[in-house]
Each structure stands twice: as structure tokens, then as C-alpha cells.
Amino acid sequence: MSENEVIVWTKQTFLKWSDFKAESNPATFEDSHSVIKYRFTWTVNSEKIGNDIFFIIENILLSVEFFPHLSWFRISQDTDDLLKHEQGHFDLAELVKRENLQSLQNAFYGKRFPTRGQNEEQQKQFAKEDSGRIIAEKVEELEHILDKRREEYDSETEFGQNIAKQSEYNSIFEKLR
Structure with missing residues (x-):
């Protein structure tokens, strides 16, 4: 696994302690830490209306990614319960994605966005750049929701450590699979 590789959440994906590749941080109170982010892909098309070109965003896909080379645990604390808790962070990101994906897509689908540029080729290039930027802003909002959750x-x-409460969350996460 190279430093740039990630583990993408799927129904069959379960983290193992060997997936946590970073050094633990002795200065922190945490026994483990998972770095999880959203990655998106999309399609951008253009439409000419009169002399103006507009871009249209379609097919937004969002994935949940775990970053092994940024995630760590204390070897003295590598219990099954702690691993289950870290898996919960991964599952929670998927849950938040599912709860918010439709609203993210609705912010863009069926809408036309103006382009910039001096000619059609520039406008197409800027459409790609600008569409990525505005989707990234919405995904950043989603990551703030995830941080709070x-x-x-x-x-x-x-x-x-609270086994009863952890079990409640585990039951919720099992429904994702």
C-alpha cells in the first residue's frame, strides 16, 4: 500500500489494526485516531443559450475514504472494542453521507451555472474548474457536519468505553450493511 492509498467504505469493508499505519502520538489523550474524508466525482456538461454558455452539474458521486498513513493507535490499547469504535467512525461517515447526499445533489441538479472565459474552449475549462470548486464547498460543509457527529x-x-451506548451505535451501523 503506497502512502497515497486509501480504503474506501463498502458494505464489506471492515478496518483492521494493520490498516492504521501512522505513529501514535504520545502527547494526546486519544488511544487511536482515524482520518476519514469524503471524495467526490461528477460530470459537467455545457449548454449554449443564445450567446451564453452555461454549465450543468450531473452524476455527483460521493465516497467515504479512510487514510491509513494518517491513522494510528496505541499498541498497548489494540482491543477489539477500540477497533469496533474506530470502525464506527468509518461507518458514521457513510451514514452522514447517506443522510445528506440527496440534499447535496439537489443543490446542483437541474440548475444552470454561468461560465467565464474569452472563448468556448476557455469556458469549458472554467466550467470544469468552477463546478469542482462549488461542489467542494458543499462537501466541506458535509465534512463539518461529520466532525460534529x-x-x-x-x-x-x-x-x-460506554459499552451500552457503543452497542446502540453498532446497531445503527449494522443497518448500513
């Missing part, structure tokens, strides 16, 4: 998850489960 992760904090709640850690707090409510006491970082996986």
Missing part, C-alpha cells in the same frame, strides 16, 4: 459519537460512547 464524530464529536458527539466519541462523547456519548466515551470513546467506546
Whole structure:
């Protein structure tokens, strides 16, 4: 696995301690840390109306990615319960994605966005650049939602130590599969 490789969330994906490749941080109170982000792809098309060219965003796909080379655990704490809690962070990101994907798509689908540029070729290039930027802004909002939900998850489960609360979350996450 190269440093740029990620693990993409699927129904069959379960993290293992060997997936956590970074060095643990002795200065932090955490026993483990997972770096999880969203990646998106999309299609951009253009439409000419009169003398103006507009771009249209379609087919937004969002994936949840775990970054092994940025994620770590303390070897002295590598319990099954802690791994299950870290898997919960990965699953929570998928849950937040599913809860918000339709609204993300609705922000763009069926809408025309003006282009910039001196000629048609420039306008097509800027359409690609500008569409990526505005989708990235919305995905960043989604990542803020995820950050808040992760904090709640850690707090409510006491970082996986509250077995009853962790079990409640585990039941929710099992429904994703």
C-alpha cells in the first residue's frame, strides 16, 4: 500500500489494526485516531443559450475514504472494542453521507451555472474548474457536519468505553450493511 492509498467504505469493508499505519502520538489523550474524508466525482456538461454558455452539474458521486498513513493507535490499547469504535467512525461517515447526499445533489441538479472565459474552449475549462470548486464547498460543509457527529459519537460512547451506548451505535451501523 503506497502512502497515497486509501480504503474506501463498502458494505464489506471492515478496518483492521494493520490498516492504521501512522505513529501514535504520545502527547494526546486519544488511544487511536482515524482520518476519514469524503471524495467526490461528477460530470459537467455545457449548454449554449443564445450567446451564453452555461454549465450543468450531473452524476455527483460521493465516497467515504479512510487514510491509513494518517491513522494510528496505541499498541498497548489494540482491543477489539477500540477497533469496533474506530470502525464506527468509518461507518458514521457513510451514514452522514447517506443522510445528506440527496440534499447535496439537489443543490446542483437541474440548475444552470454561468461560465467565464474569452472563448468556448476557455469556458469549458472554467466550467470544469468552477463546478469542482462549488461542489467542494458543499462537501466541506458535509465534512463539518461529520466532525460534529464524530464529536458527539466519541462523547456519548466515551470513546467506546460506554459499552451500552457503543452497542446502540453498532446497531445503527449494522443497518448500513
